[in-house]
Amino acid sequence: MTLVADLFDNTYVLQGVLVAVALVILSSFSRDLAHGLPYKNIPVVGRGNWEISNKKAKNRFMNSARELIMQGFEQGRTMFQVMFSFAPVIILHPKYLNEIKSHPDLSFMEANKKAFFAGYPGFDAFSGTQEDRVVIIDMINKKLTQSLGPLAIPLSRETSDMLKKSLGEPKDWECHSFAEELPYMVARISSFIFMGDKICRDEAWINVSVNYVIDAFIAARDLRLWPSILQPLVHWFLPRAKAMRKHIRVARQIINEELETRAKLGEKDADRRRDTLDWMRDINEKQPLDIPRAQIGLSLAAIHTTSNLVTNVLYDLAAYPEYIQPLRDEIKAIMEEDGVLKKTSLTKMKMMDSVLKESQRMNPVSMSKSSPPLHVFHDDILTNAASLHRLASKDIRLSDGLTIPKGANMVVSAHTMTEESVYPEANSYDGFRFYKIRQEPGQENKHQLVMASKDHLGFGYGVHACPGRFFASNEIKIILTHLLMKYDFKFAEEGRSRPKSFELGTEIVCDHRVKLLFKARKPEIDLSCLGETSQ
Numbered sequence: 001m002t003l004v005a006d007l008f009d010n011t012y013v014l015q016g017v018l019v020a021v022a023l024v025i026l027s028s029f030s031r032d033l034a035h036g037l038p039y040k041n042i043p044v045v046g047r048g049n050w051e052i053s054n055k056k057a058k059n060r061f062m063n064s065a066r067e068l069i070m071q072g073f074e075q076g077r078t079m080f081q082v083m084f085s086f087a088p089v090i091i092l093h094p095k096y097l098n099e100i101k102s103h104p105d106l107s108f109m110e111a112n113k114k115a116f117f118a119g120y121p122g123f124d125a126f127s128g129t130q131e132d133r134v135v136i137i138d139m140i141n142k143k144l145t146q147s148l149g150p151l152a153i154p155l156s157r158e159t160s161d162m163l164k165k166s167l168g169e170p171k172d173w174e175c176h177s178f179a180e181e182l183p184y185m186v187a188r189i190s191s192f193i194f195m196g197d198k199i200c201r202d203e204a205w206i207n208v209s210v211n212y213v214i215d216a217f218i219a220a221r222d223l224r225l226w227p228s229i230l231q232p233l234v235h236w237f238l239p240r241a242k243a244m245r246k247h248i249r250v251a252r253q254i255i256n257e258e259l260e261t262r263a264k265l266g267e268k269d270a271d272r273r274r275d276t277l278d279w280m281r282d283i284n285e286k287q288p289l290d291i292p293r294a295q296i297g298l299s300l301a302a303i304h305t306t307s308n309l310v311t312n313v314l315y316d317l318a319a320y321p322e323y324i325q326p327l328r329d330e331i332k333a334i335m336e337e338d339g340v341l342k343k344t345s346l347t348k349m350k351m352m353d354s355v356l357k358e359s360q361r362m363n364p365v366s367m368s369k370s371s372p373p374l375h376v377f378h379d380d381i382l383t384n385a386a387s388l389h390r391l392a393s394k395d396i397r398l399s400d401g402l403t404i405p406k407g408a409n410m411v412v413s414a415h416t417m418t419e420e421s422v423y424p425e426a427n428s429y430d431g432f433r434f435y436k437i438r439q440e441p442g443q444e445n446k447h448q449l450v451m452a453s454k455d456h457l458g459f460g461y462g463v464h465a466c467p468g469r470f471f472a473s474n475e476i477k478i479i480l481t482h483l484l485m486k487y488d489f490k491f492a493e494e495g496r497s498r499p500k501s502f503e504l505g506t507e508i509v510c511d512h513r514v515k516l517l518f519k520a521r522k523p524e525i526d527l528s529c530l531g532e533t534s535q
């Protein structure tokens, strides 16, 4: 101690230390500044030549991303950059989709890691390794998707229980903030399939499952406001980052307890329905996997995305109620034919499939891997108006000679989803658009909800196209089947039109403030075919 005190007594040493600290801070600021500079030789859209800071350009993009992207293409460009809140981002024309969709040097994971402070305590769900990701995707593809047949009735029963609890059986119209309530409902049904009936009824887990992602978005947004040199310190004090650390602790405790209970039961547990906790272990015998972290990752991917699509569908059906009876008739006909709900019954619901795909086309869910409520957004993470958010790990030379520089963030514009040449009357809702196309010879299967294509990027495209879409499609169809059979619904506000989604940067978020009225109705089918037992 005396030595240190002596050193600081020496003016030269003190001055040296101060200069060193100043240099470190300065170099951090200049790194941050460089990070915000546009990429060389790539045209910038939405930023004036004489604007020194990015502030105005960022605001411009926040308020009119769609227009700026179209402006870029109208200027004849196929690649340009715009200013997102955290960095310049390269926008690519969809004509490049085929060459970039599975490009090994365009990383999906690194893009998310960079945007979400991977490695910081609490940001665990963004910190997994490539090996972890492979386990999760294998588990979804090889186990979850393969089990959709036997899962149809359990999913339906859980949906029924959940709706009784959440919406009840009101004889008169009852008002719900549906968009706010739905993530909790979806979290319960999904968690039932992911981790069984004990955890799915655990309020503490449901809270983590719904709110981790919301806190993550806000924490990341708040942290980005700080210079990078201070971020490793500041995150400890940010309320939302603290909340994330708490979510992680809660999740670890709940899931580890469940794993211990199962381990103790051993063979006695053999009759239990297998779920993602078992499957992750089966797939992953060789390497250790942080299972609680992986489960939070699943929730992150599954809950708000699914809720957002269901909300959009209900808004569309409430705005265009003429679709409701044909959908009910379709369910009735299929259930009469099948006797009991099967995976194939859901595949046969072509009108419902079409209604879902059309809602997703017009209001694609946010792939920030989730679509938390509006107040969470700033611009943040990408897609919708744009899709396929990636980070280039090398310089990538495109077929026409243009280059995406190493380290750049990029997205592909998703404007094809509302382009007249692809979808006639693209800006009008046509619930049976895809149903009608599927009636044409040779088009029967290409236009299903789960088919990712260049013209419909709702589930992404290429190597990272959403592996959970088959599960999501079944889950959503089951939820809708129960809602349509058991409830009448309409907007609380008499005669209102379809609520417009909010556009913030490239995010499209459904209006969570809209209220819906629900009233119980007599279903036209015997509910035992949905797995319900009469009480």
Ligand code: HEM
Pocket (backbone or CB within 6 Å): 108, 133, 136, 137, 140, 298, 301, 302, 303, 305, 306, 309, 365, 367, 387, 388, 389, 457, 458, 459, 460, 461, 462, 463, 464, 465, 466, 467, 468, 469, 471, 472
């Ligand atoms: C309507 C519901 C859903 C929508 C709209 C949706 C959408 C998406 C999108 C757009 C992507 C990114 C694709 C890309 O960038 O190319 C994605 C990836 C992913 N989704 Fe979904 N998703 C949904 C439900 C689910 C569910 C239920 C699960 C889990 C069971 C899931 C698991 C994943 C995973 C693990 C990835 C990452 C894929 C990778 O790393 O390659 N998603 N999803």
